[in-house]
Amino acid sequence: MPDASHGPVARQLDVAIVGGGLAGLYAIHRLRSQGLRVRAYEAGSGVGGTWFWNRYPGARCDVESLEYSYSFSDELQQEWQWPERYGTQPEILRYINHVADRFDLRRDVQLNTRIVAAVFDEAANQWLLETADGEKIEARYCVMAAGNLSTPRVPDFPGLGSFRGKWYHSGLWPHAGVDFTGLRVGVIGTGSSGVQMIPIIARQARHLHVFQRTANFSLPARNAPMDPVRERNHKAEYPARRRAAADTPFAIAGHAKPTKSALDVAEAERNAAYEAKWQEGGSISYLYAYTDLLVNKQSNDTASEFVRNKIRATVKDKRTAELLAPKDHPIGTKRLCLDTDYYETYNRPNVELIDVRSDPIAAITSTGLRTEGGQTFELDAIVFATGFDAMTGALREIDVRTSTGAVLRDHWEGGPLTYLGLMMSGFPNMFVVTGPGSPGVKTQMIASIEQHVDWIADCIGHMRREGFERIEASSQAELDWVHHVNTVADSTLYPLANSWYMGANIPGKPRVFMPYVGGFDRYKRHCDTIAARGYEGFKLSKQKTRVGP
Ligand SMILES: Cc1cc2nc3c(=O)[nH]c(=O)nc-3n(C[C@H](O)[C@H](O)[C@H](O)COP(=O)(O)OP(=O)(O)OC[C@H]3O[C@@H](n4cnc5c(N)ncnc54)[C@H](O)[C@@H]3O)c2cc1C
Numbered sequence: 001m002p003d004a005s006h007g008p009v010a011r012q013l014d015v016a017i018v019g020g021g022l023a024g025l026y027a028i029h030r031l032r033s034q035g036l037r038v039r040a041y042e043a044g045s046g047v048g049g050t051w052f053w054n055r056y057p058g059a060r061c062d063v064e065s066l067e068y069s070y071s072f073s074d075e076l077q078q079e080w081q082w083p084e085r086y087g088t089q090p091e092i093l094r095y096i097n098h099v100a101d102r103f104d105l106r107r108d109v110q111l112n113t114r115i116v117a118a119v120f121d122e123a124a125n126q127w128l129l130e131t132a133d134g135e136k137i138e139a140r141y142c143v144m145a146a147g148n149l150s151t152p153r154v155p156d157f158p159g160l161g162s163f164r165g166k167w168y169h170s171g172l173w174p175h176a177g178v179d180f181t182g183l184r185v186g187v188i189g190t191g192s193s194g195v196q197m198i199p200i201i202a203r204q205a206r207h208l209h210v211f212q213r214t215a216n217f218s219l220p221a222r223n224a225p226m227d228p229v230r231e232r233n234h235k236a237e238y239p240a241r242r243r244a245a246a247d248t249p250f251a252i253a254g255h256a257k258p259t260k261s262a263l264d265v266a267e268a269e270r271n272a273a274y275e276a277k278w279q280e281g282g283s284i285s286y287l288y289a290y291t292d293l294l295v296n297k298q299s300n301d302t303a304s305e306f307v308r309n310k311i312r313a314t315v316k317d318k319r320t321a322e323l324l325a326p327k328d329h330p331i332g333t334k335r336l337c338l339d340t341d342y343y344e345t346y347n348r349p350n351v352e353l354i355d356v357r358s359d360p361i362a363a364i365t366s367t368g369l370r371t372e373g374g375q376t377f378e379l380d381a382i383v384f385a386t387g388f389d390a391m392t393g394a395l396r397e398i399d400v401r402t403s404t405g406a407v408l409r410d411h412w413e414g415g416p417l418t419y420l421g422l423m424m425s426g427f428p429n430m431f432v433v434t435g436p437g438s439p440g441v442k443t444q445m446i447a448s449i450e451q452h453v454d455w456i457a458d459c460i461g462h463m464r465r466e467g468f469e470r471i472e473a474s475s476q477a478e479l480d481w482v483h484h485v486n487t488v489a490d491s492t493l494y495p496l497a498n499s500w501y502m503g504a505n506i507p508g509k510p511r512v513f514m515p516y517v518g519g520f521d522r523y524k525r526h527c528d529t530i531a532a533r534g535y536e537g538f539k540l541s542k543q544k545t546r547v548g549p
Contacts, residue, residue, distance in 0.1 A: 013037050015460070016129050016139035018115045018398070021049020023145035023433040023449045025100060026072065028108045030457045031143075034464075040145070041131065043114040047106070048096040049147050051089055055173035056383075058196035059089035062221065062283065062338040063444045066234045067252050068092075070099065070446055071242040078235055086223045086338070117399040118142055120428060125469055125544035127429065141460060143453075144395060145433045148441050151393030153506065154384050155188070159364040167364075167382040170197065180204040183380040186369055188361070190216055194385035195337040199345045201383070208351045209377050211361065211369070214498075215326040217307050218337035222281025242447075249439075249519030251447035255288045262290035262299035274306040283336040293332060294517075295492050300330040307331060314343040320353050321346075329497035390500040391436045391514045392416050402427065415503075415512030419473035419481045419537055420527060422452065428472040431456045436514040437485050441501070443520045451520075455527050459535065468540045477537030489513040 017027045020042030031038045046052050061068045065082035080095060087095070100106050114132040121128055127142040152171035154160070160167065168178060170193040185205040187194055190212045202208045234241065245253035262270055270290075277286040292299045308325040315321035324343065345351055359373040368379035389396075392412060400408035406426040411417060418424050421438025422431055433452045434440025440448040463471060489495055495502070495513055503509035516523055530536045 010128065010136035010138040011039070013039055013137060013139040015141045015143055016041070016118075016127060016137050017143045017145055018118075018129075019049060019145035019147055019150075019394075019433075020044070020047045020109045020111065021052070021145065021147055021150070022070075022096065022446055023147070023453065024049070024109070024143075025096065025105050026070065026449060027143050027145055027433065027453045027456070028105050029072070029103050030453050031460070032108065034457060034461055036460070038108055039137070040109045041113045041115050041129070041137075042109055042111050045112050046093075046097075047100050047109055047111070048093045050149060051092040051096055053150070053152075053171050053173070054193070055089055055175065055177070056168075056170040056193060056197045056385075057178075057200040058340075059170075059173075059193070060084075060086050060196065060223070061092060062086060062192065063252060064282070065092075065226075066231065067245065067254075067444050068446055069095065070450065071238075072450055073103075074239060076102065077238050081231070082226055084223055084225055085227075086221055115398055118401075118430070119399075120402040120430070122403045125429075140429060142430045143433065143456060144430065144435070145449075146394035146398070148391045148394075148434060149388040151389040151397060152384075153386055153389050153393075155361075155386055156507075157361055157364045159366075162366045163364050163368075163382065164366050165368075165380045165382065167384065169384045169386070170194075171388060178381070180381060182206050184368075184378055185209070185381045185383065186211060186377060186379040187383045187385055188356075189385035189387065190214070191385060191387055192216075192335055192337045193387070195339045195342045197383065197385060198351075199339070199341045202345045202348055202351045206350065209354055209379070210351065211354050211356045212323065213356050213360075214328065215324050216334060216337050217304070217326050217331045218339045218342050219283055219286055219307070220278065220281050221338040221340055222279075223340055245444065245447060246451075246524060247521050249443075249521060250284050251443040251520040252284050255285055258288050258291045260290055261292045261296065262302050263292075263296070267302075270302055271306060274303060278306075278310065281338070283332075283338055287332045287336070294330075294494070297330060297493060297496075300332070300493055304331040311343050315346045317346070323353055323355050329499070330493045333492075333494045333497035334499040334501075387500055387505055389506050389509075390503070391441065392503075392509075393506075395432070395435075400427065400430070413510070415510040416514060417478050417482055419478040420523075420530070421516065422455065422527075423471070423473040423538070425473045425475040425478040428470045431459075437481060437516055439516045439518070439520050439523045442515045442517055448520065451524055451527070455531065458531060462531075462535070463540065466540075467542050469544045470541050471535065472539045472541075474537055474539050481537075485516050486513060488516065488518040492517055 014036040015038045017024050017040035020040045024040040044052050065087040116132050117130040119128045127139045129137040152169045181204050184207045186209045188211045195218050241253045245251050273289050311325045312321045359371045362372040363370050368377045370376050416436035418437040421435040434448050498504035
């Protein structure tokens with residue numbers, strides 16, 4: 001535990017921010033504009049978070065870039081030009097670096113600095129953060145902007161250390177890139193990152209083995225160069241479009257709200273609607289075909305089967321097609337992938353799909369990989385597209401505690417407990433951006449990031465104006481909110497999938513549905529109401545020390 005009484009004098013801040021991705025950068029901008037002394041600490045050697053780390057081939061956003069961008073500055077959104085419908089990783093990183101320069105954010109970002117501990121000193125009423133190098137930082141408030149998908153997970157296969165080839169994780173990709181030309185490559189994992197990289201690696205590799213445990217639904221992205229007319233029209237009404245987006249469940253505008261159940265129309269009409277959405281590309285459009293695709297299994301079956309039939313029509317080898325056609329979860333209940341030629345890639349002679357559900361990977365060997373059933377694969381390179389310890393991983397890696405004995409890892413032992421995904425009871429003056437219990441990962445995330453940072457900044461502004469020293473979520477409000485999050489999830493099909501929303505990809509992680517799926521629009525209204533009612537469910541105190549339960 002850091003101890004303020006020893007070592008060099010700690011840096012004094014109003015707000016310490018953990019993370020220098022889209023959330024951390026906007027938090028600097030917004031909080032600094034209120035005259036606060038802020039500083040963000042970022043483990044990486046550059047800003048950008050997700051877009052700094054995930055440099056694998058084919059990495060790009062799957063929300064259109066005219067939407068997946070900051071809205072806080074109209075000048076910024078008018079002047080920036082996205083060359084394609086969906087920005088590539090290098091393009092998004094270029095954008096984030098532009099934002100850092102344009103708003104002079106870099107002077108308040110400390111790179112190459114990992115926060116390892118954050119301890120709330122009850123007597124001094126402040127957070128004491130410690131970096132991996134032993135630097136100490138004292139701050140009245142702590143804002144966790146450490147990311148939901150920022151803790152890469154390499155599965156614990158025996159023998160990885162003995163592998164004589166090279167291995168990579170999609171979320172820790174070498175900056176110089178990787179040339180797979182002429183190599184025998186194994187990609188493990190077929191989630192969003194796998195689906196994006198597989199078509200590109202297949203074009204380079206001598207042979208590509210794809211090791212699939214669970215098939216995921218993927219829809220065509222229909223990426224294309226930016227249409228200048230579309231861009232002009234969008235920009236002409238940008239503020240109105242942003243407001244319209246805030247009034248939708250996924251914080252994405254431009255899709256007519258569905259009015260009918262999938263079961264209210266004849267099969268031919270329904271399939272024609274799905275076909276139109278399939279041709280249009282994008283995931284929101286498809287899930288918006290009918291009102292009940294995420295709440296009614298029978299309705300969802302029609303949308304799921306349409307995509308399965310597309311896979312069967314595309315992939316020539318029947319066995320491979322059946323393996324690729326997901327049957328263990330309703331479409332949309334796991335993160336829906338967007339691709340360019342993913343299913344077509346399996347028609348290439350140098351690509352082979354291996355089902356590691358029926359015959360799991362037993363070990364990595366010095367020359368490749370072995371399954372429990374005794375199959376062996378000779379590989380020159382292995383790519384782990386195995387995802388992240390999602391939503392709670394980054395915070396659990398930090399030793400978050402209070403001087404009176406509360407420990408965040410213990411508080412979250414049975415699954416993450418938060419009030420609104422914004423604060424945890426027992427941990428005063430610590431805010432989380434898009435934390436578990438918020439709709440963040442189920443939305444266009446930059447909208448959620450801005451909404452959270454604005455709410456936090458307004459809350460701190462309110463406290464300073466009114467002379468409050470500390471704010472904390474009440475334990476009852478936290479319990480009620482977690483109950484509400486679960487009730488809402490249980491009224492949908494989401495819990496039917498073993499997804500990272502549930503922690504299902506991490507052995508031993510509690511199975512709790514983590515995101516709030518009641519919709520961005522409903523959630524934002526709720527957060528605004530809570531604030532307008534004087535921060536209902538939060539305990540605000542003018543004294544520096546704890547009062548009451
Ligand atoms: C491959 C991929 C594609 C995605 N595509 C989309 C998309 O199309 N649309 C969408 O809405 N969202 C997408 N996302 C989600 C994406 O994470 C968010 O959109 C957004 O980038 C999150 O920003 P953030 O700042 O909250 O977190 P991050 O970008 O994850 O940044 C968090 C930062 O905190 C740092 N950090 C963590 N712990 C510490 C510590 N202890 N000390 C110091 N620094 C720390 C990390 O190094 C990281 O740089 C995608 C995610 C991935 C992985």
